[in-house]
Amino acid sequence: MDKNDLERAIKEVKAGDIDQFGVIxxxxQKPLFVYCYHMLGHRQEAEDAVQEVFFKAYEQIDTYRSVVSFSAWLYKIAYHHCLNQLKRAKLGRIVTFLKTGLPTVSHHEGERRIDQEYLSNPLHQALLKLSASERNLVILRVVEDKNYDELSILFNKKPAALRKQFERALKKCKSHMLTVEGGDDHDTISAVQ
Known part of the structure; x- marks a missing residue:
């Protein structure tokens, strides 16, 4: 779906045609799932997050202005939602630990295997070493191919400042990957660039 079709569907949703939100x-759905999965690190949490983000987007669609792309607006909602999820998860682990002294994990075996396989990927491990805002920037820049002008609207920062922040985040990723892999595998590192 191109940008014009998406904007037309948004106008129709704003005018009351709920069915057009299904087109959106x-x-x-797929790019948003990939983003949430990279941010949260678990398939089920990402699926739940995508549903919540679409729900929030539908509720707030009247606030959307075409100054930024709809996808950028949606990613901003997703970022804040994922950030809140990460904070809640951290708080939940602390509370569980304080109550029982042992961390609890509640995943089905299949999902756990998929998540462990994906999360053991050196690139993903390096991304997890970044702060949530750095990870957000890297994912939006590399995976979602957002340009610095669009990112500047999302982050409310100048494009040059974001470029520097992105370069520092990449340097952290490369450093971690070199440490994990012993500095021998340059193919995985070049995938980050």
């Missing part, structure tokens, strides 16, 4: 979901 179809166009944005």
């Amino acid at each position: 979901i179809d166009a944005m």
Whole structure:
């Protein structure tokens, strides 16, 4: 779906055509899932997050202005939602630990294997070493291919400042990957660039 079709669907949703929101979901569900999965690190949490983000987007669609792309607006909602999820998860682990002294994990075996396989990937491990805002920037810049002008609107920072922040985040990723891999595998590192 191109930008014009998406903008037309948004106008129709704002005018009351609820069915057009399904068109928006179809166009944005997969990239939004990939983003949330990179931010949260678990398949089920990412699926839940995508549903919540679409729900929030539908509730707030009247606040959307075409000054930024709809996808950028949606990613901003997703970022804040994922950030809140990460904070809640951290708080939940602390509370569980204080109550029982032991961390609890509640995943089905299949999901756990998929998550462990994915999370053991050196690139993902390096991303997890970044702060949530650095990870957000790297994912939006590399995976979602957002340009610095669009990112500057999302982050409310100048493009040059974001470029420097991105370079520092990449340097952290490369450093971690070199440490984990012993400095021998340059192919995985070049995938980050």
